[in-house]
Amino acid sequence: MKFLRNKIDQLKKPFGKGEKWEKLAPAINALDTFLYVPNHTTKKGAHIRDAVDLKRTMITVVIALIPALIFGIYNTGYQYLHQLNGGDVAFMDAFMHGLWKVLPIIVVSYGVGLAIEFIFAIYRGHEVNEGFLVTGLLVPMIMPVDIPLWMVGLSVAFAVLIGKEAFGGTGMNILNPALVARAFAFFAYPTYMSGNKVWVSEASKVDAISGETILGSLAAGHDVHFSMFDMFSGAIPGSIGETSTLLILVGAAILILTGVGSWRIMFGAVIGGAVMGLLFNLWGANALMSFPWYEHLIVGGFAFGVVFMATDPVSAAQTTKGKWIYGILVGFFCIMIRVFNPAYPEGVMLGILLMNVFAPTIDHYVIEANIKRRKKRLAASKQLKTA
Amino acid sequence: MSKKEKKSPIVLFVSEEKEPLFSKKNRKLMSDPLGDDNPITVQVLGICSALAITVQLKPALVMSLAVLAVLACSNVIVSLLRNLIPSRIRIIVQLVIVASLVILVDQVLKAYAYDVSKQLSVFVGLIITNCILMGRLEAFALGNGPWKSFLDGIGNAAGYGLILIMVAFFRELLGSGKLFGYEVLGHKGVTLAESTGLYAMGYENNGFMLFPPMALVTVGIIIWVQRSKNRKLIEKE
Numbered sequence: 274m275k276f277l278r279n280k281i282d283q284l285k286k287p288f289g290k291g292e293k294w295e296k297l298a299p300a301i302n303a304l305d306t307f308l309y310v311p312n313h314t315t316k317k318g319a320h321i322r323d324a325v326d327l328k329r330t331m332i333t334v335v336i337a338l339i340p341a342l343i344f345g346i347y348n349t350g351y352q353y354l355h356q357l358n359g360g361d362v363a364f365m366d367a368f369m370h371g372l373w374k375v376l377p378i379i380v381v382s383y384g385v386g387l388a389i390e391f392i393f394a395i396y397r398g399h400e401v402n403e404g405f406l407v408t409g410l411l412v413p414m415i416m417p418v419d420i421p422l423w424m425v426g427l428s429v430a431f432a433v434l435i436g437k438e439a440f441g442g443t444g445m446n447i448l449n450p451a452l453v454a455r456a457f458a459f460f461a462y463p464t465y466m467s468g469n470k471v472w473v474s475e476a477s478k479v480d481a482i483s484g485e486t487i488l489g490s491l492a493a494g495h496d497v498h499f500s501m502f503d504m505f506s507g508a509i510p511g512s513i514g515e516t517s518t519l520l521i522l523v524g525a526a527i528l529i530l531t532g533v534g535s536w537r538i539m540f541g542a543v544i545g546g547a548v549m550g551l552l553f554n555l556w557g558a559n560a561l562m563s564f565p566w567y568e569h570l571i572v573g574g575f576a577f578g579v580v581f582m583a584t585d586p587v588s589a590a591q592t593t594k595g596k597w598i599y600g601i602l603v604g605f606f607c608i609m610i611r612v613f614n615p616a617y618p619e620g621v622m623l624g625i626l627l628m629n630v631f632a633p634t635i636d637h638y639v640i641e642a643n644i645k646r647r648k649k650r651l652a653a654s655k656q657l658k659t660a
Numbered sequence: 661m662s663k664k665e666k667k668s669p670i671v672l673f674v675s676e677e678k679e680p681l682f683s684k685k686n687r688k689l690m691s692d693p694l695g696d697d698n699p700i701t702v703q704v705l706g707i708c709s710a711l712a713i714t715v716q717l718k719p720a721l722v723m724s725l726a727v728l729a730v731l732a733c734s735n736v737i738v739s740l741l742r743n744l745i746p747s748r749i750r751i752i753v754q755l756v757i758v759a760s761l762v763i764l765v766d767q768v769l770k771a772y773a774y775d776v777s778k779q780l781s782v783f784v785g786l787i788i789t790n791c792i793l794m795g796r797l798e799a800f801a802l803g804n805g806p807w808k809s810f811l812d813g814i815g816n817a818a819g820y821g822l823i824l825i826m827v828a829f830f831r832e833l834l835g836s837g838k839l840f841g842y843e844v845l846g847h848k849g850v851t852l853a854e855s856t857g858l859y860a861m862g863y864e865n866n867g868f869m870l871f872p873p874m875a876l877v878t879v880g881i882i883i884w885v886q887r888s889k890n891r892k893l894i895e896k897e
Contacts, residue, residue: 461868
């Protein structure tokens with residue numbers, strides 16, 4: 274370890290104060306703090322410091338994402354080979370095909386995003402923020418497999434520039450940057466982001482492959498031929514990382530146990546989604562409405578969005594009561610947009626973005642209510658004293 | 661103190677009489693709205709029409725010209741009448757003047773540029789409610805001479821038109837790959853083989869640019885660039 278420390282210090286020398294590359298210091302500092310906990314001390318404000326800084330938090334989320342990502346890579350290959358040849362598919366064959374498809378998207382996403390982050394850090398003279406570690410991995414996981422790489426790059430650039438840096442960088446954004454990237458791609462290039470030809474790799478080129486998602490076929494009025502176990506384990510077409518509810522739950526467990534993700538938001542959203550699904554079940558006017566409520570929760574991006582997107586600490590509600598309200602409304606709107614608007618068979622993205630916008634309002638009213646309650650208590654106790 | 665008070669009205673009067681037509685001050689009236697005092701990016705007025713009619717360059721250009729004509733004329737008329745208008749009913753008088761001019765412009769467009777007039781639809785009529793017009797009439801024409809008001813009207817309408825055309829340029833180019841209706845990026849066929857230019861390389865039009873939110877984002881980027889170039893525009897907290 275000592276050796277590594279010395280090596281880094283040696284590397285950092287030309288970036289020090291007054292040295293040749295002082296301006297580029299944030300770049301090398303980012304590498305340093307990636308490996309070591311930074312040793313600066315707090316200068317003002319609260320002096321309590323935890324060993325868990327932003328970078329450690331973000332790495333935890335990345336670790337929580339890994340199971341779903343690995344399955345997503347496998348599923349990419351599985352869907353392709355299974356539909357092409359039928360029967361069982363060897364794990365490594367599927368995984369290699371998936372990796373061949375998914376890895377370039379991840380590389381582009383990180384490359385473009387980090388480049389913009391570094392430029393802004395150097396230009397504005399602050400350290401590179403770690404927020405993009407997660408965003409850069411989330412973006413590929415919520416894209417369809419066959420999306421052209423330049424669209425991924427453009428979406429990421431838009432999300433980082435307009436979604437984040439325009440508001441002042443990490444921690445200041447109103448909307449979740451990964452969802453901004455997806456929303457941009459969705460509205461800019463709808464033919465690459467929706468329909469029944471994009472969700473399985475090469476579905477647009479090979480006729481034998483149908484790339485329809487479950488929600489897509491429901492919206493079109495077709496029958497669904499996947500068992501509930503398929504939906505839960507994730508062997509269904511969909512965005513790269515969103516299909517496996519099982520492995521997303523593993524990620525959710527990691528997030529909840531480490532305290533990084535809010536369980537209140539996750540449970541709130543599941544309750545909200547279940548209630549909304551149940552209401553639609555009772556109504557039952559079309560195929561999407563009579564789709565069982567418990568299956569609504571395990572298909573599409575619901576699980577992924579609720580666990581990894583809605584719990585984003587920056588764009589979600591901050592107060593304890595606010596988190597419940599926020600979570601329940603996220604679930605509510607996800608299912609509602611899904612069912613009511615067949616043009617957007619996947620309502621999770623829009624549902625979460627909508628609630629991102631309302632999160633500060635929710636917090637405001639929760640705090641106001643608290644102040645009012647305490648004022649009342651104060652008045653009551655004063656009355657008691659004077660009486 | 662007393663000396664100054666006595667002299668100042670005379671000095672003002674003289675300077676107004678002798679001021680050349682395009683003095684430095686008068687030129688500033690026209691150039692300021694193009695840059696540091698832009699009605700859209702700095703005063704943030706007239707945003708609604710900037711979002712609505714910037715999908716293509718042609719309507720944006722026609723709209724800018726319409727606003728230019730209305731603003732310049734109404735500024736002059738209000739300025740001429742400024743000592744006759746009772747201040748309690750000045751808003752309604754201004755509205756009548758602007759409305760008559762807008763009807764004129766609308767009729768001219770219908771007669772000579774029917775297609776564009778149809779594209780602009782209600783937005784020509786809505787020039788009446790354009791905040792830039794009322795803003796300039798209230799803030800400038802009511803207190804200044806006709807020549808200055810004319811220049812101010814031209815300047816502000818040009819500042820408005822400049823942003824409109826910039827936004828429309830990006831929206832038409834990126835949203836539908838055209839400029840003034842010409843396919844500058846190549847032709848997009850049904851398949852890749854039938855396409856030419858950039859489309860043959862797999863380029864796609866950005867459908868998001870056709871939606872109003874992207875007009876807002878484009879205006880936002882222009883404001884961002886302008887403010888980082890000119891730091892004195894940034895508000896102090």
